[in-house]
Amino acid sequence: MNAIHAAIVSAVEVPYTRHPDDTATTEQLLTTAIARAVSQAGMTLADVDGLGVSSFTLKPDHAVDLALRSGLSLRWLMEDTNGGASGVNMLQHAVRAIEAGDADTIVQVAGDRMTASDFQSVVDDYNVITRDYVTPLGMGGPNAMFAMLTQRHMRQHSLDETAYGAVAVAQRRWATINPGAVYQSEMTMDDYLMSPIIASPLRRFDCVPPVTGSDAIVITRQENVRAGQSSVRVSAIGGSVNWDRHEGDGLRTGLAGIAPALWNRAGLNPSDVDVVSVYDDYPVMALIQLADMGFAPTGNVRDIADRLLSDHWPVNTSGGQLSAGQAGSAAGMHGLVEAVTQLLGDAGNRQVPDARTAVVSGYGMVTYRYGACANLAILERV
The missing domain is CATH 3.40.47.10 (Thiolase/Chalcone synthase)
Known part of the structure; x- marks a missing residue:
């Protein structure tokens, strides 16, 4: 057979x-x-x-x-x-x-x-842990949790706000040529740094707009x-559910454990990829996942931020959730749909020339502090 x-x-x-x-x-x-x-x-x-x-x-x-x-x-x-x-x-x-x-x-x-109101209902009753232990504390959603994670990430890697602004600014460049993005106006680093603080150090443009x-x-x-x-074929795919993340500092996802084997299975390296779709509910999570997938071979996270700003690197070519919006559970599909659209050659003005390979990451299900699920798909155009 x-x-x-x-x-x-x-x-x-x-x-x-x-x-x-x-x-x-x-x-x-x-x-x-x-x-x-x-x-x-x-x-x-x-x-x-x-x-x-x-x-x-x-x-x-x-x-x-x-x-x-x-x-x-x-x-x-x-x-x-x-x-x-x-x-x-x-x-x-x-x-x-x-x-x-x-x-x-x-x-x-x-x-x-x-x-x-729909968004607030989802946030308050996201799961039993959130409903019974987090919401009663008056957290009001994930912004405060990821603000603390961003603070820790900044200290660990000696970063300033511009590293996170690089994610938002670079993705906005792509959003300006995506007619489906809810934020399409140009944004500079100064615009990012002048936006209001939501939960320090998170600013307005660090937080996805619910759509x-x-x-x-x-x-x-x-x-x-x-x-x-x-x-498009799936050359490698896998996931990780890591409850032990809550015993650590949250600065790694399950991708760090599964990515090497998946790259090997696909017969590719991060440098071979034409399009990257990384789950971007917050810039810090985009940087962490990119590092976990192998896009910071020297271990210097600042290199990722610099590349985003200087190379027009095809990361989140829709503008990502930060500029296109987060449509509830569709957030887990948005990057996948964009990657497939690019590989099928249907991305219009934002089309990456000769795109043949893509990698898509997923991340989610915040429990007490961090996301418990992470997964990765490596795709190739047939």
Whole structure:
């Protein structure tokens, strides 16, 4: 029997907005993304026999309810609740399901209607730990926790605010040519440094803007790819759940433990990658993940910040969440959709020339202090 290989054949984003229509629902966002991704793939809903869903605000409905409302008849179904790690996590499951023959074509979708009140509800009731121990302290969300982490990171690596500003400023450059970003105006380092302090040392542009929107991709058997149709394969993928992170200082993610083996499996090095999508709920986390993935071979994190500003390095080419926005659970899909879009050659004015390889990281599920999940996918254009 020939080996079954999975291919990603489409990636779509339902436009993000800060001010959703009063009649818009999470269900509509997700079903719209599903329909658009399937259409872009040159398929119909009847071709889909697998569905992966991630959403904070779909409740009380679940993945099975969304399948019904989307008009899908399925052999494979999953629901992921792991926040910023959900996109790569669902992709790993979907690829394995197709390789095992459990499904032929899977749509992976994530998104939320995320108004200010929706965001506050998610923050306050994120999980039992947050609800019972963190929210009663009056923390009001993750800003304070990541402010303390940023302070520690600054001391550890002898950095100043401009290292974190480099992430925000560099990503804003990409956002100015992304019509889907909610922040598209140019931003200088002076603009960043003059923005208000939210939780020292975090400034306004260190914090992602909550938005409403959704993202989806279609993964199918390689044999289903039409002649002449571009596709993307997953060369290596893996994840790590690290409860022991809470015993440490939070300055490493699980990526540090899994990245070397994944690079080896893909037969690539960080220097071979054309496009990088790193989970960027805060600049400090972008810097930490880039270092953990091997983009700071000398161990000098400042080198990453300097490269972001000087090289027009293709990192978070959508503008990332810091400029494009964080659409709830779609945050875990945003970087994946951008990477696939780049590899398919569909990124318009922000297209990276001859992009053949990409790496995508996920990070999320803050418990007491730090994210507990981290994962990584290395992608190649077929």
